[in-house]
Amino acid sequence: MYSLKFDENVCATCPSPDCLLKCQYMEFAKNEAHEEMMKVVKGEDSRVLQGCLTCYACEEYCRRGNHPFYLISERREAKGIYTAPRPITNQWINMTQMQGKQMVGTIKDKALSSCLIADLGRMASGEIFKDVASAIVFGAEFMCPAVHTHFAKMSVIKERLPMVMENFKKLGVKEVICLHDECYGTYTSIAPAYGMEVPFKPIYYMDFLLARLKELKDKIKPLNIKAAYQRPCSNRLIPDKHHLAKEILDIIGVELPDREYQDENCLCCADLLRSISGYRLANDVQQRNIDDMLKVGAEYCVFNCPACQSTLSEKVTPKGLKPIHIINLCKMAIGEKGGAVR
Amino acid sequence: MSDILKSLIEILGERGVSNAPEELWFYSRDPGILAPHLPDYVVAPKTTEQVQKVVQLANREKIPIVPMGNGMALTGLVIPLKGGIVMDMKRMDKILEVNEKARYAVVEGGTSQGVLKAYLQDHYPHLRHSLPDAPPAATIAANVALHGQGRLTQQYGFNSDMVTGLEVVLPTGDICRIGSPSLGPYWFSKGPTLPDLSGLFLGWLGTTGIFTKVGLKLYPNKKIREVELFVTDRVELVPEIIYKLTHLEMLEDLNVWFQPKPLMFKDNYHITIYFTGDTEEEIEFKRKMIWDALQVFIDTKDGGFMGVQVMKEQLLEMPQRSVAEFADVPRGGGFEYSGPITLIEHFPQYAAKVLELAAKHDILYASTARIISGGHAMMFSISFAFNRADPAMMNRVKIALEEATEFALEMGGIPWKPNFMEQKRTLEKMDPNTRKLLRMVKKNLDPQGIMNPGNWEVN
Numbered sequence: 022m023y024s025l026k027f028d029e030n031v032c033a034t035c036p037s038p039d040c041l042l043k044c045q046y047m048e049f050a051k052n053e054a055h056e057e058m059m060k061v062v063k064g065e066d067s068r069v070l071q072g073c074l075t076c077y078a079c080e081e082y083c084r085r086g087n088h089p090f091y092l093i094s095e096r097r098e099a100k101g102i103y104t105a106p107r108p109i110t111n112q113w114i115n116m117t118q119m120q121g122k123q124m125v126g127t128i129k130d131k132a133l134s135s136c137l138i139a140d141l142g143r144m145a146s147g148e149i150f151k152d153v154a155s156a157i158v159f160g161a162e163f164m165c166p167a168v169h170t171h172f173a174k175m176s177v178i179k180e181r182l183p184m185v186m187e188n189f190k191k192l193g194v195k196e197v198i199c200l201h202d203e204c205y206g207t208y209t210s211i212a213p214a215y216g217m218e219v220p221f222k223p224i225y226y227m228d229f230l231l232a233r234l235k236e237l238k239d240k241i242k243p244l245n246i247k248a249a250y251q252r253p254c255s256n257r258l259i260p261d262k263h264h265l266a267k268e269i270l271d272i273i274g275v276e277l278p279d280r281e282y283q284d285e286n287c288l289c290c291a292d293l294l295r296s297i298s299g300y301r302l303a304n305d306v307q308q309r310n311i312d313d314m315l316k317v318g319a320e321y322c323v324f325n326c327p328a329c330q331s332t333l334s335e336k337v338t339p340k341g342l343k344p345i346h347i348i349n350l351c352k353m354a355i356g357e358k359g360g361a362v363r
Numbered sequence: 364m365s366d367i368l369k370s371l372i373e374i375l376g377e378r379g380v381s382n383a384p385e386e387l388w389f390y391s392r393d394p395g396i397l398a399p400h401l402p403d404y405v406v407a408p409k410t411t412e413q414v415q416k417v418v419q420l421a422n423r424e425k426i427p428i429v430p431m432g433n434g435m436a437l438t439g440l441v442i443p444l445k446g447g448i449v450m451d452m453k454r455m456d457k458i459l460e461v462n463e464k465a466r467y468a469v470v471e472g473g474t475s476q477g478v479l480k481a482y483l484q485d486h487y488p489h490l491r492h493s494l495p496d497a498p499p500a501a502t503i504a505a506n507v508a509l510h511g512q513g514r515l516t517q518q519y520g521f522n523s524d525m526v527t528g529l530e531v532v533l534p535t536g537d538i539c540r541i542g543s544p545s546l547g548p549y550w551f552s553k554g555p556t557l558p559d560l561s562g563l564f565l566g567w568l569g570t571t572g573i574f575t576k577v578g579l580k581l582y583p584n585k586k587i588r589e590v591e592l593f594v595t596d597r598v599e600l601v602p603e604i605i606y607k608l609t610h611l612e613m614l615e616d617l618n619v620w621f622q623p624k625p626l627m628f629k630d631n632y633h634i635t636i637y638f639t640g641d642t643e644e645e646i647e648f649k650r651k652m653i654w655d656a657l658q659v660f661i662d663t664k665d666g667g668f669m670g671v672q673v674m675k676e677q678l679l680e681m682p683q684r685s686v687a688e689f690a691d692v693p694r695g696g697g698f699e700y701s702g703p704i705t706l707i708e709h710f711p712q713y714a715a716k717v718l719e720l721a722a723k724h725d726i727l728y729a730s731t732a733r734i735i736s737g738g739h740a741m742m743f744s745i746s747f748a749f750n751r752a753d754p755a756m757m758n759r760v761k762i763a764l765e766e767a768t769e770f771a772l773e774m775g776g777i778p779w780k781p782n783f784m785e786q787k788r789t790l791e792k793m794d795p796n797t798r799k800l801l802r803m804v805k806k807n808l809d810p811q812g813i814m815n816p817g818n819w820e821v822n
Contacts, residue, residue, distance in 0.1 A: 106660070106667030108596040108631045116627030296667045300654030331672040339643055 023179045023215040025095055031087040032062050040079035040089040045288070046302075047072045058089065061096050070097050074297055075104055075171040076289045077257040080210070088214045090170065097173035105296040110172040117168070119184070123160030125192070132194045132221075133157045134204055137164035140327045141200040144348045147357045148240070149233045153198060162188045165199075165207035167255065171293050182207065182217060190220040198224045200348075202325060206258030227265035227325075230351055234272050240355040243274025246321055248350075249314035249342070250277055251333060252287040253326035266325060269347060273354035278317035282310055290329035307336055314342060323347050367424060371406055371448075374416045379454075381405045390431070390449045395699045396749070396761045397439035397782055402429070402449040409454045411530065411538060411575040414472075418573065419536035421448060427816045430569040432473065432505025435497050437699050438782040440509065440568050444817030452502065455575065458482050460550070466490060466581040467527045469550045472504040472574040476682075479503060483581070491515075491584035493522050496682045504574040509780040510566045512733055512742055514637070514681060515582055517609075517617045520736040523565040526553045528578035531564055534571070534809035542578070550578030563804060568780070569815040571808045585639035588615070589646050590678045593634040593657055595666035598711045601632055604666065605707050607656045608636060609738035613649050615639050619741075621714065622729035624692060632714070633669075635678060689729050695750030697757065701764045702744040702779040703771035707734065713743045716770050720745070724759040742779055743771075783817050790821060 032038075041047065041054035047069070049057060060067035070093065079089040097103075103110055117137060124142075126133070133153045135142035142157050163185060169177040186208075189197055199205040208223035234241065250266055263284065270277055282288045288310040291303040314322060314337070322342045324330035334344040345353075352358065371380040381387075382404050392399035403426075408414045421428040427447025434441045443449050452473030460469040461483070470479060476492075477499025483490050493513030495506055506513075507523040519525060528542040528550040539545075541560045542553035553561040564572050595604065601619055608617060616637040622628050636653055640646040660666035671678060677685060690698030705713065710732065721728035732743040745767040747760045768778055768785045772792050778785045790798055802821040808814075812822075 103664045106594075106664045108594045108665075109667040109669065111596065112594065112627055112631060112669070115629045116625070118626055120626070292670050295670070296661075299658050299661050300651055304651070332670065335672070 023183075023217055025088065025091050025175075026214055026216055027062075027092050028087060029062050031085050032058055032089075035085065039082040039084065041069065043082045043285070044079065045286070046074045046076065061089075061093055064096060064099070066100075067096075069093060070100065070102050073097075073104070074289070074294055074302075075173075075254075077170070077254040078285070081257040081260040081285060088210075091175065091211070091214055094170050094173045094175050098175050102173065104171065104173050105293065109296045110174065113168060113172060114174065114177055117161050117164055117166065117181075119161045119181075121162075123158065123162040123188075126157040127155045128158070128192045128194060129156070130193070130195045131156050131198065132163075132189065132192055132196070133198045134163055134200060135159045136199075136201045136204050137161055138201060138327050144346060145200060147352055148237060148355055149230065149348075149351060153229075158189075158192070165201070165204040165211075167203045167207045167211055167258075170211075178211065179215060182212060182215075186212070186217070186220055194221050196222045196224050198226055198229050200226045201327075202253055202255040202259060202262075205262070206255045210258040225259070225262050225265070227262060227269060227347075230348065231265055231269050231272070234269060234351060234354075237355055238272075241273055242354060242356065244350070244354055245274050245276075247276045247278055247317070247319050248321035248323045249280060249317065249319035250283065250323045250347075251290060251310075251325070251329050252283070253324075253329050254289055256325065266323075266347060269351065270323065273351055275321070275323070275350065278319065280313045280317045280319075282313045288313075290326075290332045292328060292332035307333065311337055311340055311342070315340060321345055321350070323350060367420070367426065368404065370420050371404055371417065374420070375406055375408060375413055379407050379409070379413070390434075390451070391442065393434045393437060393439055393442055394697075395437035395439055395782075396697070396757050396764070397442055400442050400444055401446065402443040403446050404448045405451060406448055407451045407454045411455075411532065414450070414455075414532045414573055414575055415536050415538055417448065417450060418532050418534065421813050422535055422811055425811050425813060428573075428813050429815045430472075430573040432502030432508075433475065433498070433500045435501045436505070436509060436780050438780050438785070440780060440782070440815075440818065444783060447813070447816075450573065452504065452573075459576065461487055461490070461581070462550070463487060463490065465549070465551050466583075467550055467578055468492065468581055469528070469576060469578045470503055471576060472530075473502055474504070474577075475500050475502050476506070479579075480681075483584070487581075489584050490581040492579055492581055493519065493525055494681050495522065496686060498687075499682065503579060504577050505569075507565060507577060507579075508574060509568055511780075512735065514616050517614060517734045517737065519580070519582065522579075523561075524736075525580040526561055526565065526577060527551050527580055528553050528576075529561055529564060529574055530576035531572040532575055534811065534814045538575070539572075544576075544578065553578070563808065568818050570819045571805065571814060573814075586641045587643070587646050588637065588639050588679055589650065590638075590671060590675060591636045591650065591653055592669040592671045592674070592678070593636060593660075593666055594631040594669055595634075595660060596631050597665050598632055598714050600660065600665055601634070601710045601714075602708045604634055604657060604660065605710075605734060605738060605741075608634070608653065609734065611649075611652055611656055612737065613638060613652065617734040618731055619710065619734075620729070620731040621717075622689070623727075637679075689746070690748050693727050693748050693750050693753075693756070695752050697749035697751045697760070698746065699749075699760060699764060700744040700746035701767040701771065701785070702742050703768070703774075703776035704735070704740050704742055704779050705771065705774060705776035707732075707738060707741045709774055709776070710741070710743070712774060713745070713771075716767065717745050720763040720766055721747070724763045726756065726759050726763060743776075783820075786819055790819075
């Protein structure tokens with residue numbers, strides 16, 4: 022069984038425990054943050070284990086690459102602590118089981134992964150994806166199991182991720198374009214953290230998008246709109262890729278006015294906060310986020326993650342914000358219609 | 364040509380009568396598991412007077428007569444168990460009146476749920492009726508005749524509680540109006556303050572008369588419908604969850620369901636919570652109340668709300684097509700259920716019975732309970748899917764359903780739309796004096812025993 026590569030000394034000598042100090046959902050004094058994190062490191066009880074809402078942000082806040090979030094999840098599982106209610110946790114484990122219902126396109130040396138999110142497959146079409154759309158793969162067999170970190174079920178990840186990677190290996194692919202941040206984050210953050218070898222080169226879809234937009238620059242008609250970008254939790258696993266969304270939006274003429282809840286300070290879409298904590302916190306987070314988008318005059322709410330879009334669309338629409346996935350926005354910029362996201 | 368056929372043609376015209384084998388075949392069965400039985404004639408009246416004349420003929424000649432809506436009950440209630448005439452009411456499909464301010468409609472005895480729904484949407488969009496989760500072709504009269512339920516049952520009781528008056532052709536051929544229409548032109552009350560005679564017909568499954576007109580309550584149709592889905596894996600918590608939700612007094616509908624497939628539903632009990640509002644503020648207020656009511660279960664990690672965005676369209680569909688989809692899981696499109704009315708506190712025992720029967724008989728289950736009247740009772744459906752091309756599977760389902768009814772009666776439940784065998788069991792268990800009273804009613808109303816014989820046979 023794989024185990025988390027975690028260096029206790031890195032935490033013990035940490036000059037600034039940003040992992041907890043910057044947490045948007047729990048408050049700590051500086052000394053307390055360090056003490057609580059050390060309790061987690063040592064496997065002792067800590068209020069972090071009860072209070073963490075699994076926003077993934079501490080993975081980004083830790084500048085020393087020590088994976089505090091994965092550790093918190095490991096400790097929770099070891100102590101039998103559920104983050105979300107047990108039936109919700111088990112529902113996710115059940116619904117993401119491999120059942121032999123995968124869909125595999127025409128694969129050569131490259132695959133386009135839509136994870137277990139059919140909407141992503143539907144969006145990956147048109148001029149931008151013309152050379153790779155036929156290489157689509159979809160299904161639990163190709164689903165990165167990162168979602169189970171939300172439920173502190175690292176054992177599920179450790180069990181399933183090698184199988185997923187083996188399934189890709191069997192396809193004989195050298196590269197996998199990941200249409201979901203969670204997938205790319207899994208192969209570039211979770212897998213190495215657990216010492217798993219990834220048998221292909223993961224390509225982040227925004228790298229792919231940016232390259233394609235540069236190739237298609239003559240077709241781009243700037244959209245000249247103002248938008249707010251909803252950064253997803255899984256982008257916290259790959260913070261070095263965060264700049265890509267801004268670059269892409271800039272190329273297609275989308276202005277991102279500065280707002281309070283952006284970049285490191287971005288807020289969760291609150292889908293899982295609902296399950297974990299209940300109405301009040303989730304509603305508060307969503308309200309603050311949407312008010313912030315409106316305050317800067319955004320017309321569009323741009324999504325990277327279909328789950329965020331599914332959660333927030335019906336909240337932002339009545340407020341006059343148009344929800345749209347970044348892929349569809351790129352399509353709009355080259356004169357194509359976007360695919361639907363439910 | 365027989366004298367009876369001639370007489371029927373005289374009453375209804377040639378297009379209103381048939382004894383063609385293919386027609387008789389069609390009218391000999393329903394979509395459930397009971398064996399078919401051929402009628403001798405099928406008639407399709409267009410007026411109350413035609414109904415009356417056919418009933419008079421049947422009474423005179425002692426011919427069984429089976430009134431039929433769309434035949435969707437699944438429990439063989441319109442299978443002509445003793446032959447005779449099947450009276451298909453679907454040509455009597457007019458909406459006679461909508462009293463907007465008093466919120467009621469008067470419809471003919473063959474008017475379908477879908478027709479009334481569409482009519483209200485077009486002409487009175489702020490009014491609705493309690494739509495059952497049956498196909499839209501199911502008729503309003505048949506639904507109230509078997510104490511059906513619908514989308515508003517959680518708020519207002521059985522659909523038969525929403526009847527505001529009846530016009531009935533009695534087995535002797537007399538035409539009788541029940542409730543306020545017996546005194547004047549208005550259809551606002553089926554009983555009070557008169558003796559409530561609707562009880563002589565509602566729930567009798569067409570054995571005491573034929574409904575030619577039905578008055579039905581209508582209710583406000585709010586602009587927004589919303590849904591939340593709460594899940595728990597602890598069946599013993601379901602009654603308490605329902606108690607907390609019904610205490611809110613603000614829900615449109617409340618269903619509890621569990622099924623093994625697809626895998627996302629495995630091992631959990633799902634509580635679908637419907638609520639309505641005219642503004643976003645009203646909806647959000649209700650949503651918050653609902654969440655707060657169940658916060659204790661979130662805190663203990665025993666229950667939580669699912670994200671419903673992807674399923675919302677399906678959940679809000681009226682009527683829901685998911686039942687038909689379930690029927691086809693084992694292929695062959697068969698589906699039947701036993702749906703006793705029972706106490707909500709018995710949910711855990713009923714749920715255990717479903718699992719036991721499914722395992723014992725190797726059949727696919729799904730179960731949905733609908734809360735009735737703010738939590739006084741529930742309809743608990745013990746549902747099994749089967750392949751119509753697999754007689755062995757059908758037989759296993761039949762035995763499982765018989766055992767389910769037996770269990771429901773042991774638990775003090777009341778079988779809903781029972782088939783003739785379940786009726787027999789129910790009558791056997793019934794207090795003898797109650798049975799005697801039923802017999803008196805039936806004998807007096809239908810002295811020749813011609814109305815849907817084989818059903819509610821108290822003798």
